[in-house]
Amino acid sequence: MVMILRHREPQPGESRTIRFDGREAGGPVSLLLVDAAPGQGSGLHVHPYVETWVVRRGEAEFIVGDEVAHASPGDIVVAPASVPHRFTNVGEDRLELVCIHPSDTILQIPV
Template sequence: MMFRILRHQEPRPDQARTVRFEGRDHGGEISLFLVDNEPGQGPDLHVHPYSETWAVRKGEAEFTVGDAKTRAFPGDILVVAANIPHRFENVGTGRLEVVCIHASDTIVQEFV
């Protein structure tokens, strides 16, 4: 097959709205999360053995990367190197939508 398409499906009320995609399951070389968080939500501090790229689509996020903190807004793109502890949190008043691109065909994540 030359291509695959995964159609969006609305989550049930008891399901998280964040979508996890691992490329290896679909013939792809990257993995990603389509994050959809409420204010105050975000992952705990963690690391990956590869770089991660974030593209903020909606809302306001505070990113912690190593000892540094920065705010990001719609249209901003951030990149963190491999093995650097990082996290983000929705610090806005509305929903946060971020695309988290993992430079790996599978997601490898260790919480610290």
């Protein structure tokens, strides 16, 4: 059985990021489709699994443990399991990322 989750445009004041927990469709992978304004990003957090980001648009700064990395469209960044990490839109345009979580639900623990 094929499941399609239709995107809807956010209302004013709502986040533009789309969250998908694979569990909803019986799948083993979850993801976030991030759409962040300049200066926006995530807070410092960890996951009990590896997280992979694919930069689709914009410029991002990633902090993974003690390392800082800058990424642009087409770049892929990977954070090891249980290592604190975060990202910030450091560009002048919107940042679009695909955040891949190899889990049927996103398990995010703030640090």
